Amino acid sequence: MQAYQNLGGTSAVKAYEMDDRYINVHFSDGTAYHYNYVVPGATYVERMKSLARQGLGLNTFINQFVKDKYAARLN
Template identity: 50%
Template sequence: MQIYKDINHDSGVRGYEIGDTYITVWFDGTARSYTYSYASAGAANVETMKKLAENGDGLNAYINKVVKFKFVR
């Protein structure tokens, strides 16, 4: 797991892992991880999430607004 930078110190994201067609996200206060894949959330959304994760800003807000429940079940 890569630690999320959270440059504004306002995110609930703790860390992430990036794969070719997915991103897995860990949130503060939970041991469970959430994987968003091309199949579950759409390729464009996953690619946006990857960029936000690497930039360390905006990932939590994007998840809440765009892909909240589109994780792999």
């Protein structure tokens, strides 16, 4: 698991882990979600992975475009 840099300082994202076809996002409230190439789809997952690496904008992107389109809740 990789700590999210949170360069904006206000993100609810705490950490993430990713592989070729998915990203798991862990939030500061203790919840975690699995997003993959099936749900919400490759385009969204690749954008989320890019934002996670940048440490900026991931929480906003999830709230605006992904919302409850996750493959699984991990906890």
